[in-house]
Amino acid sequence: MKKIIEFRNVRFHWHSKNPPLFPSLNMQVPEGRATALLGPNGAGKTTIMDLALGWRSPQSGEVLLQNHPIMRWNSKNRGQFMALVPQDEVVQFDYSVLEYILLGRVPYLPPLGTPGAKDEAIARDALSEAGIDHLVDRKVSRLSGGEKQLVLLARALTQQPELLLLDEPASHLDLQNREKILKILRTLKEKGISLFFTSHDPELVLRLADHAILLKNGSVIHSGPSEKILNEKNLTSLYNVPVKIRTIDKRTVLIWGQSPQRPE
Numbered sequence: 001m002k003k004i005i006e007f008r009n010v011r012f013h014w015h016s017k018n019p020p021l022f023p024s025l026n027m028q029v030p031e032g033r034a035t036a037l038l039g040p041n042g043a044g045k046t047t048i049m050d051l052a053l054g055w056r057s058p059q060s061g062e063v064l065l066q067n068h069p070i071m072r073w074n075s076k077n078r079g080q081f082m083a084l085v086p087q088d089e090v091v092q093f094d095y096s097v098l099e100y101i102l103l104g105r106v107p108y109l110p111p112l113g114t115p116g117a118k119d120e121a122i123a124r125d126a127l128s129e130a131g132i133d134h135l136v137d138r139k140v141s142r143l144s145g146g147e148k149q150l151v152l153l154a155r156a157l158t159q160q161p162e163l164l165l166l167d168e169p170a171s172h173l174d175l176q177n178r179e180k181i182l183k184i185l186r187t188l189k190e191k192g193i194s195l196f197f198t199s200h201d202p203e204l205v206l207r208l209a210d211h212a213i214l215l216k217n218g219s220v221i222h223s224g225p226s227e228k229i230l231n232e233k234n235l236t237s238l239y240n241v242p243v244k245i246r247t248i249d250k251r252t253v254l255i256w257g258q259s260p261q262r263p264e
């Protein structure tokens, strides 16, 4: 298995007086696959994304991108190689959707350079890929949560990354848009782009991931091919709630929580 991201004995704390979030985290994300990172709220999934992007540094240990320490990558190469679809983002200026998406071209521009016709064509293609051409002239600050999530995806596609990180990519999306994002992400995977995503949506995970990493109490408790890892026992212990896996209409679905009591 060729790895695209590796965490080696990563120790990370937010405040030195508190116990570390990760005392010694070891984790590998395979290249060319879709890898899901699962864990309860507060387990540290977003922090792992930040560390993988080189936006935060561990107190000790190493984060490697394609076997090279992330901190040795220059920001331009890193920006061309990997992109993030965040859960949400505060937008500082009154950008139109097109202007905002063009920010994805920054790693390809010379210092103080402005995007040209080719960059705009790439941005418009990304808008179409995300199915949001109609939003092109809208103000980002006035979009709905779901519309903005698709815009963040389009911006990441404009970066033309080899590795796409996604933090809860479907959290604001309705059922139709969930189907759409699933299709887009599968197509990216078929093109050989590595995906690393967090999700609390078991359906999305089961239908997209071929590799899974389960995170709890500061360490990886299970990691491997998703069909092996995503079983009732592991998911029950991950979330501390009974989980059952069933097949309905040839689809694998998760049922969680206690069954309702039958009335006497």
Ligand SMILES: Nc1ncnc2c1ncn2[C@@H]1O[C@H](COP(=O)(O)OP(=O)(O)OP(=O)(O)O)[C@@H](O)[C@H]1O
Binding pocket: 014, 021, 039, 040, 041, 042, 043, 044, 045, 046, 047, 048
């Ligand atoms: N900037 C920060 N300063 C201090 N603590 C932080 C900061 N950001 C996150 N934390 C803490 O680090 C822990 C992990 O947070 P993180 O957002 O990585 O979890 P998560 O697994 O992504 O959670 P969720 O599923 O709820 O999105 C949490 O306890 C959180 O409160």
